Amino acid sequence: MEPIAFADESVGLDGLIDDDSIEQLKSFCRGEMSAVETYRQAIAAAREDWMVQQLRVNLASHEARVQMLRRRIEELGGDPPSSSGPWGAFAKVVERTAVALGHKTALSVLAEGEDHGLKDYRNDLEELDCESHVLVRDVILPQQVSTLRSLADLKRQLP
Numbered sequence: 283m284e285p286i287a288f289a290d291e292s293v294g295l296d297g298l299i300d301d302d303s304i305e306q307l308k309s310f311c312r313g314e315m316s317a318v319e320t321y322r323q324a325i326a327a328a329r330e331d332w333m334v335q336q337l338r339v340n341l342a343s344h345e346a347r348v349q350m351l352r353r354r355i356e357e358l359g360g361d362p363p364s365s366s367g368p369w370g371a372f373a374k375v376v377e378r379t380a381v382a383l384g385h386k387t388a389l390s391v392l393a394e395g396e397d398h399g400l401k402d403y404r405n406d407l408e409e410l411d412c413e414s415h416v417l418v419r420d421v422i423l424p425q426q427v428s429t430l431r432s433l434a435d436l437k438r439q440l441p
Contacts, residue, residue, distance in 0.1 A: 300358070300411045302409055303358060303409065303410045303411040303414050304355055304358050304359070304360035306406055306409040306410055306414075307351055307354055307355045307358070307360070307410070307414060308355060308360065308362065308363050309402075309406070310351055310402065310403065310406075310418070310422075311348060311351040311352060311355065311362055311363050312363050312365075312366050312367050313366075313398075313399050313402060314344050314347045314348045314351060314399075315348055315363065315365065315366035316366035316367075316395070317344040317395060317396075317399065318341060318344045318345055318348060318366075319366060320391075320392060320395060321337055321340055321341040321344060321392070322341065324337055324388050324389075324392055325337045325338060325341065327388065328385065328388075329385075330385075332439075333385065333436060336432055336435075336436055337436075339432065340392075340429040340432055340433070343425050343428065343429050344429070346425075347422055347425060347426075350417065350421065350422065351422075354413075354414055354417060358411070358414075385440055386437065386440055389433055389436055389437045389440070390437070392433055393430065393433040393434065393437065396426065396429055396430040396433055397430060399426055400423070400426045400427065400430055403418055403422065403423050403426055404423070407419060407423075
């Protein structure tokens with residue numbers, strides 16, 4: 283029996299769903315879920331309204347990315363992750379410690395997470411099927427750059 287060929291560009295050359303794309307999208311999604319968790323911690327600890335406001339903008343961006351990635355995983359026939367996994371647990375501990383050390387440290391940890399996410403997206407972009415590649419390249423990556431820049435701006439505003 284021949285494999286069913288799909289007209290959708292999300293399938294590999296053999297006409298079968300690309301499991302590598304699904305797994306990579308899951309990894310990206312877990313990273314975004316981790317970002318959501320760490321931003322929530324930072325917001326809970328922040329005292330200045332102007333800082334909370336910008337952190338909430340970044341949080342909303344990461345929440346939207348989680349939804350986009352979850353939807354794409356489902357479109358490809360995969361099951362989206364239900365948690366951020368071990369990396370998320372580690373990131374929460376690091377952020378909690380950073381929050382206890384002060385705003386600059388907490389923002390530095392968030393910025394490192396943003397930078398790590400940006401590198402992951404750039405390094406693993408070629409692992410994706412065509413449609414997922416376009417989603418990450420044209421929508422998610424620019425948002426990742428934006429949240430990283432906003433954290434750099436926040437850090438400069440601190441005394």
